[in-house]
Amino acid sequence: MGNQLRQDDLPLISALVCTYGRGRLVVDTVASILANTHPNFELVVVDQSKDNETLEALRSFSADPRLRYLKSATIGKGDALNAGLIETKGSAIVITDDDCTVPPNWLETFASIFVTYPNVAVAFCCVEAGEHDRAAGFVPDFVRTGDRMLTTMHDARHVRGLGAGIAVRRDMIEEIGGFDHMLGPGSKFHDCDDRDIAIRALLARHHVYETSTIAVKHFGFRSWQQGPQLARRNFLGIGAAYSKFLKCGRIELMYIPALEFIKYALWPPIRDVLHLRQPRGIVRITAFAEGFVDGLRTPVDRATMLFVEERKK
Structure with a gap:
């Protein structure tokens, strides 16, 4: 699938990063998103940290009008994602984690997917493990060898994408109520915010798309x-x-x-x-x-x- 579109076909895209206690490490994530080639995007950072270290670290980007910072008193990724839905303005929201970096064509590729496939509500890209000592531990990843479209409610059994590389179409996600605030890191149930939103989209008769053409790099190392x-x-x-x-x-x-x-x-x-x-x-x-x-x-x-x-x- 070609990723080149006329500028008139490119509506505002919102990039969203939810962060907690990451401090200066989120700077690499933000820098990689702001280096994207898409001509019309904004970046919102929702910070649930108890301190101001992340806020201070992001002051180096204060001259860039594309970046907005939101300090949130909520707890858990599900709540942070919903706060991001409210704060962002784009027709699509492209999301990564605060321990990832993204390629320059990340936003452009997701924008192309949503333009090409109007029934797609949720899309995933690959998540590659960053450099690490494989003898000492691992980095969670999601790597596909080809693109795949999921269209039926029974395709819910195939959903495997990660929230470190996910995009959602705003109107369809708002239609199904947004993200589940009890799912995801820091929430009552500590995971599955990504799979849940895709499954509920399928149950609402929307489609889910997984692309192998782009990948974010994940640095969330875990020891064995x-x-x-x-x-x-x-x-x-x-x-x-x-x-x-x-x-x-x-x-x-x-x-x-x-x-x-x-x-x-x-x-x-x-x-x-x-x-x-x-x-x-x-x-x-x-x-x-x-x-x-x-x-x-x-x-x-x-x-x-x-x-x-x-x-x-």
Whole structure:
């Protein structure tokens, strides 16, 4: 798919970065976004940090009118993303994490996707691991070898993109209620904000697109010792997000969390036992189950499939 469009075809695009406690490290992220070639974009940074270190670090960009900084008292990425939806003005919002850098054609490529495919509500790009010591640990990534369009609600089982490289079409995302504020780092359920928004878009009969043509670089290094903690966080969020199918009466889709549980949580330790190895990944089983049960106990708006705050008695 060609990425070159006439300037008249390029509406305002909003780049969004949500940050917490990153300090000066977010400067590399911001610098890489501001170096993009798209002729019509803004960048909003939503900062949930308790200190002003990030604000001070971003003063070096104060002369650039494309950058706006929002200090937010909210907690959790879901709330930060929704604050960004309110603050941004573009017809599409392109999002990365505060430990990533993006290529110069990042915004242009997402803009092209939304112009070419008017039914696409959510798009993902590749997320490549930054340089790191592979013997000491890993960096979460998402790498595709070709483009893919997801169009049906049953395609929800294939959603794998990461929030470090995601774009959403504003009107379609506002239609389904925005991001779930209880999902994502720092929220009640610590992950799955990215997968959840894509799945809910599919259930609303919009499309999801994954492109292999661009990649952000992710520097979120985790040591091997931190792996189980990250797995627990991930599968707690996944279990909670998938519990909403049952809460909203979508029984026909319950095979999706069942497949997810069997393939990525249950099967790996069974495979280890079959190969006479110490079983690994038990934490995925317990975290998925815990998230699923806790999700069932949490009120959900059936129209939007968003978790809602419990009413105080």
